[in-house]
Amino acid sequence: MTETLLALDGLTKAYPGVIANRDVSFSIRRGGIHALLGENGAGKSTLVKTIYGLVRPDAGTMTLNGAPYMPADPGAARRAGVAMVFQHFSLFDAMTVAENIVLGMDQPPSPRAISAEVRRVSQLYGLPLDPARIVGDLSAGERQRVEIIRCLLQDPKLLIMDEPTSVLTPQEVDILFQTLRKLAAEGTAILYISHKLGEIAALCDEATVLRQGQVVATCDPRTTAPRAMAELMVGSVLQAPVRVARPEGAIALTLRGLTAPAPHRFGTALKGIDLSLRAGEVVGIGGVAGNGQDELVAALSGEMAVAADMVRLGDTAIGDAGVNARRAAGLLCGPEERLGHAAAPDMSLTENALLTGARRKDLARRGFVRWPAAKAFAQEIIAAFDVRTPGPEAAARSLSGGNLQKFVIGREILQNPRVLVVNQPTWGVDAAAAAAIRQALLTLADGGVAVIVISQDLDELMEVSDRFCALTDGRLSPSRPARGLTVDQIGLMLGGAHDLEVAHVGA
Amino acid sequence: MDLSAINPILLLASLMVAATPILLAAIGELVVERAGVLNLGVEGMMITGAVSGFIVAVATGNPWIGFLGAAAGGAALSLVFGVLTQYLLSNQVATGLALTLFGLGLSALMGQGYLGIRAPAFPDVHVPLLADIPVIGPIVFQHDPMVYGGLLIVAGVYGFLHHSRAGLILRAVGENHDAAHALGYHVRRTRMLAIAFGGACAGLGGAYLSLVRVPQWTEGMTAGAGWIALAIVVFAGWKPWRLVLGAYLFGGVTVLQLNLQAAGAAVPVEYLSMSPYLATILVLVIMASGRSPGSLGRTFHAAR
Numbered sequence: 001m002t003e004t005l006l007a008l009d010g011l012t013k014a015y016p017g018v019i020a021n022r023d024v025s026f027s028i029r030r031g032g033i034h035a036l037l038g039e040n041g042a043g044k045s046t047l048v049k050t051i052y053g054l055v056r057p058d059a060g061t062m063t064l065n066g067a068p069y070m071p072a073d074p075g076a077a078r079r080a081g082v083a084m085v086f087q088h089f090s091l092f093d094a095m096t097v098a099e100n101i102v103l104g105m106d107q108p109p110s111p112r113a114i115s116a117e118v119r120r121v122s123q124l125y126g127l128p129l130d131p132a133r134i135v136g137d138l139s140a141g142e143r144q145r146v147e148i149i150r151c152l153l154q155d156p157k158l159l160i161m162d163e164p165t166s167v168l169t170p171q172e173v174d175i176l177f178q179t180l181r182k183l184a185a186e187g188t189a190i191l192y193i194s195h196k197l198g199e200i201a202a203l204c205d206e207a208t209v210l211r212q213g214q215v216v217a218t219c220d221p222r223t224t225a226p227r228a229m230a231e232l233m234v235g236s237v238l239q240a241p242v243r244v245a246r247p248e249g250a251i252a253l254t255l256r257g258l259t260a261p262a263p264h265r266f267g268t269a270l271k272g273i274d275l276s277l278r279a280g281e282v283v284g285i286g287g288v289a290g291n292g293q294d295e296l297v298a299a300l301s302g303e304m305a306v307a308a309d310m311v312r313l314g315d316t317a318i319g320d321a322g323v324n325a326r327r328a329a330g331l332l333c334g335p336e337e338r339l340g341h342a343a344a345p346d347m348s349l350t351e352n353a354l355l356t357g358a359r360r361k362d363l364a365r366r367g368f369v370r371w372p373a374a375k376a377f378a379q380e381i382i383a384a385f386d387v388r389t390p391g392p393e394a395a396a397r398s399l400s401g402g403n404l405q406k407f408v409i410g411r412e413i414l415q416n417p418r419v420l421v422v423n424q425p426t427w428g429v430d431a432a433a434a435a436a437i438r439q440a441l442l443t444l445a446d447g448g449v450a451v452i453v454i455s456q457d458l459d460e461l462m463e464v465s466d467r468f469c470a471l472t473d474g475r476l477s478p479s480r481p482a483r484g485l486t487v488d489q490i491g492l493m494l495g496g497a498h499d500l501e502v503a504h505v506g507a
Numbered sequence: 508m509d510l511s512a513i514n515p516i517l518l519l520a521s522l523m524v525a526a527t528p529i530l531l532a533a534i535g536e537l538v539v540e541r542a543g544v545l546n547l548g549v550e551g552m553m554i555t556g557a558v559s560g561f562i563v564a565v566a567t568g569n570p571w572i573g574f575l576g577a578a579a580g581g582a583a584l585s586l587v588f589g590v591l592t593q594y595l596l597s598n599q600v601a602t603g604l605a606l607t608l609f610g611l612g613l614s615a616l617m618g619q620g621y622l623g624i625r626a627p628a629f630p631d632v633h634v635p636l637l638a639d640i641p642v643i644g645p646i647v648f649q650h651d652p653m654v655y656g657g658l659l660i661v662a663g664v665y666g667f668l669h670h671s672r673a674g675l676i677l678r679a680v681g682e683n684h685d686a687a688h689a690l691g692y693h694v695r696r697t698r699m700l701a702i703a704f705g706g707a708c709a710g711l712g713g714a715y716l717s718l719v720r721v722p723q724w725t726e727g728m729t730a731g732a733g734w735i736a737l738a739i740v741v742f743a744g745w746k747p748w749r750l751v752l753g754a755y756l757f758g759g760v761t762v763l764q765l766n767l768q769a770a771g772a773a774v775p776v777e778y779l780s781m782s783p784y785l786a787t788i789l790v791l792v793i794m795a796s797g798r799s800p801g802s803l804g805r806t807f808h809a810a811r
Contacts, residue, residue, distance in 0.1 A: 054689065074691030090686035092679050094798055103679050104690055108672070 005030045005189045006051070006069070006082075006158055011060035013046055020046035021057070022213045028158065028189050028206075033180065035200040035221055036193045038210035039233055039430040040400050044193050047210070048160050051191070052084045053077040065157070075106055083151035084160040085144065093136035097146050100135055104150035121152050125179045141172035148179065159183065160191045165199060177203055195233065195430055197226035211235050234432045249279025252450035253331070253419045254312040258319075260299055268292040270299060273476040275469065277419065277450040282441065284465030284482060285454045287494060292474040293454050294336070297423045300452070301333035302326040313419065328359050330418030334409050334425065338401065342408040345397040349389065352396050353378040353411055360415040377414070385410035386436065402433035409437050413444050420444060421452045426460060438464050458490055470494045513766045519646045519759075523654050524720060526758025528553070528712040528729075530657045532736035533743075533750050534664055535708025540740055541668065542701035543681035543802035547603025548588055549709050550733025551610020556581035556710025557717040558614040561621060561724045570629040570718050574653070574711060577718075581710020582703045584610055589702040593695045596806050607733070615726045626722040629653075653715055658751070660708065665747040677701060681800035684807045694807050709733065735784070742788060744797020757787040 007027040013020045020043045028034045038044045049055040051062065053071030062069045064080055071077035074084075091100050098115055102108040109117065115131040122129040127145045135146060144164060151159055161180075165173045180190055180203065192204055200207060200221045207224075209217045209232045217232045258273035270292055277283055287293065298304035300311065302323040311319040313331050321329070335341045343352045354374040358364045363374045378392035385406040389399055396404055409425055425441065426434035441464055445451050454471070455461050461468060465482040470493035477493050532549050539546050546552075559580030564573025588606050591597045632655075634648040668674040680687045680697045688694050712732070717724050735757060743749035760783040768779055 053691070074689070078691075086686075086689055090683070090689040092682040092686060093801060094682050095678065099675060102672075103675060103687075103692075 003029055005065065007063040008047075008051075009061050009063070011047065011050060011057045011062070013050060013055060013057045019213050021050070024060070024210070024213070024215055026208045026215060026218060028191060030157075030189055031184050031187045032206055033184050033190045033192055033204045035204035035207035036191060036210065037195065037197075037200065037207055037229060037233055039195060039432065040402050042210040042233070043213035044210055045162065046213075048084065048162055048191065048193060051077070051158075052082060052160060078104075078106055078154060078156075081155070081157035082160065083154055083156035083158070084162070085147045085151060085164055086162055091135050091143055091146060093134075095135060096131065097129060097133050097135060097138075098131040100146055101131070101150045101153065104147075105154060117153060118149060121149050125149075125152065125182060126175065127179060141175075144172075144176070148176075152183075156188060158189045158191065160193070162193045163195075164192075165194065165196065173199070197221075197229050200229070201226055209233055230431050233430075249281070249448055249450075250314075251276055252279045252281075252314060253277040253452075256310060256312070258296075258299060258306060258310045260295060260304060260306050263295060263298065263304055268295055268474045270295050271474045273474075275476060275479065277452065279418075279450050280445055280448045282445045282451045282453060282464050282466050283479060284461035284468045285452060285471050285476070286456070286458055286461050286468065286490065287454075287471035289456055291471050293423060293471060295474070296471065296476075297333055297335055297421060297454065300331065300421045301335070302331075324359055327356065327415075330360075330416075332356075332360075332412045332415060332417040332420050334412050334420070334422040336423040336427065338404050338408060339397065343396040343404060346395055348378075348393050348395055349382070349387075349399075349407060350375045350378040350392040352407070353381060353392070356411060357415055381407055381410040381414055384414060385440065402429040405429050406433055406437060409440065413440055417444075417449055419450045419452070421454070423454045424456065425453060426455075426457065434460070468493075513770055516642060516645055518762055518766055520649070521762045522755060522759040523647070523650055524758075525762050526754040527654050527657045528715045528720065529732055529736050529739065529757060530661065530751065530754035531653075531712035531715060532709040532733055533739045533754060534657070534661050534747065535705035535712075536736055536740045537743075537745060537747060537750055538664055538668075538677070538708075539701050539705035540803055541681045541745055541800055542677050542698050543684055543800050543805065543807075544592065544698050544702055545599045545603065545804035546585065546588055546606070546702060546705060547600060547737065548585070548606025548610065548733075549705075549736050550729055550731065551607035551613075552581040552584050552706045552709035553610075553713035553716075553729045553733045553736075554614040554727070555584045555610045555617075555713065557713030557728060558618045558621070558724060560710065560714025561626060561717040562617065564627055564714075564718055565621065565624060568627050570627050573626070573718055574714050577710040577714030578707035579710070581708070581713065582706040584613075585702050585706020585709070586699070588706075589699045592806070593698055593702075596808065599804050599806070611727060618724045618726065621724045622726075624723060626718045626724075629719050629722070651719055653711070653719060657711075657715075661747050661751055668747070678800070681802055684802040684805070688807070698807075709736075712736070735787070739787065739791070741799075742791030742794075744794075745800065746797060749791070749794070753787055753791050756790055757783050760786045 004027045009025050011021050011024040024047060036044050046055055050057050053074045053076055069080060071080060098111065098118060101118060102114055108114060118129060118131040127149060129142065129145050129149060135143060164176060184190055194200055204221050207219050207221045208215055209229065211233060219229065221229065255273050255275040258270055260270045262269045268291060295304065299306050302321055306319045308317040308320040313329050316329065318326055318329060339345045344355065354363050354369060357377055361377050363370050363377060375392050381387065382389060382392060387407045388403050399407065409422060412420055425437050429437065438460065441451055441453065453461060453464055462482055467479040468482040468485055469479045470477040472494060532553050536546065536549050556577040560573045560577025563576030564570045584606065588602055591602050592599050629651050631649055631651045638644045638648040668678060676692050677697055680692060680694050684694045713729060716728055721728065739750060739753040739757065743753045764779040764782050768776055772779065
């Protein structure tokens with residue numbers, strides 16, 4: 001028995017027009033947690049699909065346990081002891097937990113045995129799960145448990161996890177990491193794919209960095225600085241966003257007692273939100289998703305009308321105005337969901353540029369679209385924000401997440417807003433694109449625009465904000481200067497204890 | 508109007524016969540849709556099954572072989588749809604509509620020399636003992652074998668979908684084809700088999716009309732039964748037992764309105780004719796529809 005479980009040697013896979021993997025070689029130790037790092041589009045997914053038998057490489061070999069390994073399909077990979085948890089869960093919403101688990105096994109035991117087995121394994125690893133529940137009703141963390149238990153029931157030698165934490169809350173991430181460490185201690189090798197450097201430093205003991213399909217470095221993430229790993233991934237030196245001290249401007253946006261009922265059964269009501277925002281200022285709003293972020297954006301964008309007085313742009317009450325009227329007045333929004341909310345997935349970038357820019361960029365006259373102007377506007381966004389795409393005719397869906405995000409944020413910025421509201425501007429975006437988006441927001445504020453950034457990423461908020469507020473259960477805390485705020489203070493604000501002094505005494 | 512002309516036992520007995528073609532076509536389409544494919548060509552497959560079953564039955568003189576021929580004809584036509592939608596990735600709605608029009612034309616062509624001929628007799632079975640029970644016997648136990656065959660197929664489909672591994676995979680493919688593919692299941696193969704089964708069932712339903720119910724060949728004799736089958740699948744929430752309910756309800760109201768017409772009811776014939784459709788839709792809507800399969804009607808492309 002050798003120390004090495006899986007060795008990859010010279011794996012190459014080309015798709016028309018792009019080489020996804022070029023001569024990739026590395027090896028994974030038995031019982032090790034091996035990180036596979038890389039930007040979006042670096043070839044991580046293709047590589048793990050090769051290991052899991054979903055993609056056949058053009059060249060190269062793999063060795064598992066000293067024997068040649070080249071699975072023809074995922075079934076063969078599972079029989080060889082390789083299991084995979086997918087980034088977008090491979091679950092069936094309308095089916096029960098037990099049925100979902102059976103579907104991931106090649107030789108499933110009887111239905112009764114499977115329920116008992118699920119209970120046993122879920123208790124063993126501290127992952128409580130009821131086998132009879134319908135998967136569609138589960139939270140993201142519970143859904144991931146289903147995937148993990150499905151893998152564990154097959155006693156895998158190698159567990160592949162493709163960006164497992166992108167949908168989890170911090171508490172769920174902690175539970176996941178405990179489970180993974182326990183598995184590794186029992187001798188299971190784990191291949192962990194991510195671009196979140198903090199997680200990798202905390203969890204993994206070896207890392208391989210991919211860039212443009214090639215292995216550019218192997219390092220020990222416990223001793224390598226996250227910044228150095230980020231630069232290996234990106235291939236250039238990362239610039240932290242630069243902020244220029246900004247003069248206090250006039251009040252640009254005022255929310256006074258903004259109250260609205262929950263728009264649907266799973267929504268959050270907004271309760272008496274007060275906030276005033278000066279021109280040239282960035283206010284960061286933090287909070288765990290589902291605490292009223294979507295509703296606040298809807299109330300600001302005009303998708304949800306409120307009493308006129310609750311939202312004032314400058315001196316004008318616009319709370320009851322519609323989306324187009326607000327856009328015309330200079331209040332622009334970039335919603336969280338890129339595909340389907342911020343952009344129409346199957347329409348071209350030109351058409352998407354037109355959809356929000358028609359009014360302010362004068363792209364339609366007397367009901368007729370000015371296509372040349374719309375196309376020029378799309379090209380302007382593509383050029384200004386370094387959107388990687390074949391051209392403005394490309395469908396929004398065909399862009400990677402980071403590129404589309406640069407496009408939808410850039411589209412609003414280039415319309416010269418007075419106030420810009422963005423929700424999760426860098427969600428699922430790689431490090432280089434995220435830095436570019438943050439820099440663009442700061443540059444916009446330097447130009448005298450008031451910006452509201454709503455995000456779950458506290459590091460991001462600390463990087464860009466002048467003031468910070470916490471949104472908890474539809475209530476907004478009073479704002480505090482962002483500079484000098486500690487993680488503990490933020491934690492208290494997010495916990496709903498808005499008055500920090502009292503909280504300190506209590507603690 | 509003379510209501511006494513309506514014999515309730517005869518009426519209930521003919522209910523099962525009237526419902527059978529729709530039940531057969533609908534159970535096939537239910538399997539197709541549970542696999543995530545929307546085949547709107549049921550009407551075309553039914554009529555093709557009706558004519559091919561009729562031709563084979565007349566040629567061999569054996570209605571059983573006729574039903575086999577009908578299943579083969581319906582399945583063959585459905586495979587045209589399968590190749591177009593699953594391998595050439597054509598749009599399912601447009602292809603299904605085209606299949607209906609194609610089937611209507613093709614069947615008229617095939618049936619040219621068969622107009623006005625009677626189909627070979629398909630005797631009713633007399634279920635021993637049970638058929639002699641008063642009232643219930645004539646209603647339930649004195650029909651031709653296909654009435655029971657249809658119910659057996661429904662029971663078989665229920666057992667297959669909910670108690671077999673192959674059925675679980677079929678549902679998985681219909682629920683989320685990307686996930687099923689990622690787990691290593693053959694989405695196209697599963698769907699082609701489901702489509703062929705759906706075609707065979709629709710063919711059987713069509714042949715039931717041309718060999719038992721009418722029993723002769725006339726052009727366009729399905730007269731929208733395929734569309735009703737499609738609607739019943741949706742309103743039954745993709746559940747087999749509710750499908751039976753919907754089909755029998757439709758069959759029952761059809762028979763009743765025919766009887767009322769014959770009895771000279773003081774209601775315009777047009778209202779009577781539309782009543783089965785209205786009653787079926789009304790009842791199944793009130794019963795609250797189920798959730799459609801997640802990948803229904805979506806084109807699957809394995810490259811992603």
